[in-house]
Amino acid sequence: MTEIEITTIAQRPELAARLWDMKDSWPQFAQNDSLAWLLYPRMVAELADYVLVATDGDEVIARGFSVPFALHAPGRDGALPGRGWDQVLMWAFSDLRRGVAPDTVSAIEISIAAHRQGEGLSGRMLSAMRENARARGFAEVVAPVRPSGKPAEPDTPIEEYAYRTREDGLPHDPWLRVHVRAGAVIDSVAPLSMTITGSLAEWREWTGLPFDATGPVRVPGALVPVRCELEQGYAAYVEPNVWVRHGLAHPSA
Template sequence: MDLKITTLAERLDLVGPAWRMAEDWPEFILHDPVGWSLIGRIVAELPEYVLVATDEDGDVDGDGNRKVLARAFSVPLALRERTGGDLPDGGWDQVMLWAFSDLRHGKRADTVSAIEITVDETARGKGLSGRMLAAMRDNARARGFSEVVAPVRPNAKHLEPAAPIDEYAYRTREDGLPYDPWLRVHVRAGGVIDKVAHASMTVSGSTAQWREWTGLPFDTEGPVEVPGALVPVHCEPARGYGVYVEPNVWVRHTV
């Protein structure tokens, strides 16, 4: 494989292929209103902070474009000006909102936040996520930043939805590295776990919507364990709604 990683600003022809990657995000995650309204704006307004990976020896599509094997989204924001550098409990949703508020008001960014690293289902198990993380760090440094922060979605936490996130985030193996595979990639890359973002992303919907998204009945009051969810969804069938508040783990990278 001849892997080539570039910014989307350099390869605008790959916008379509980047969106057509084979993903496996849980359906309900796609209904976070912050992500739904802003993720496309990163591509349109901040393409220099979007990285795409292609196999230059691979096949091309009908338009002559290489298949995108991985993508990485990040955003610049004025974190130190706003909080003195402290990371928000609001996590993923909060940095997205801050980044586009700063862009609108012309504030000078001082930090880059990772938003997403996704690897195509056909290219997993080849270390691409770590390579995309390294490329994101390099891209931030090349643009004059000294720090990348990441509201990490621990990718094995969904197997233990009842486990307290404050315990899970700091759980380690015998070698001292994080128990969670995705947190482990970040720490191996030089990242340091900073804190838990207890309300990183919020998805709310009617019980009918949750049934559609998950195939579960959503007819019992209280916590409902949903495949792919890091913590249970709170269900209120008498009132007709369910709310999912996802915790993430903040990791700091000095670049």
């Protein structure tokens, strides 16, 4: 049996081109986010120290993206943004361009190969992401979490879902539960964390659904309904996420 290895792309640049080889569980519409199309290649090229990859022998079985940014810069003041995932990506690359020193790392994505899910790899990747940030001197990792159980309840308000707990006090949502078990605390809701728009023809292609009436459309894999505007010829998805904070011990501690 081979041993699973988790490294950064900076350590193993030959794996950069293979990050998307594995089949993951992202719905097709989520692969058409404009900001992701623009910035994912830049994360690999410019922030390789924060891009993690797990391999089992020669097989890529998980990937993790994170970005350093200045959460405590003037005007941000340590407050996690309502625009969540979109905003933290824009802040990270704005800071990089302007030479602003980062003080925090944000998780962007952890994805597991479809045939390796259920093995605890998501928790291992999260631990590796935390350790990678801690080793680089950061005191905190934040994450705009996409709750894995929320697609089953698209009409439940995110504020209600995010803070729902089990009898043992842990979050009801499985992915939030992994974060809390790893030491995170739920901070706030990001009500418009990711926005994906497209023509009705595009949404029909992405989902196989008719998109033939104005109003909400429940799409498999979506956390909330997609809004169809039939007369205007487009549909828009505004995804809420849940901000969590992971405090880290300093390497010298």
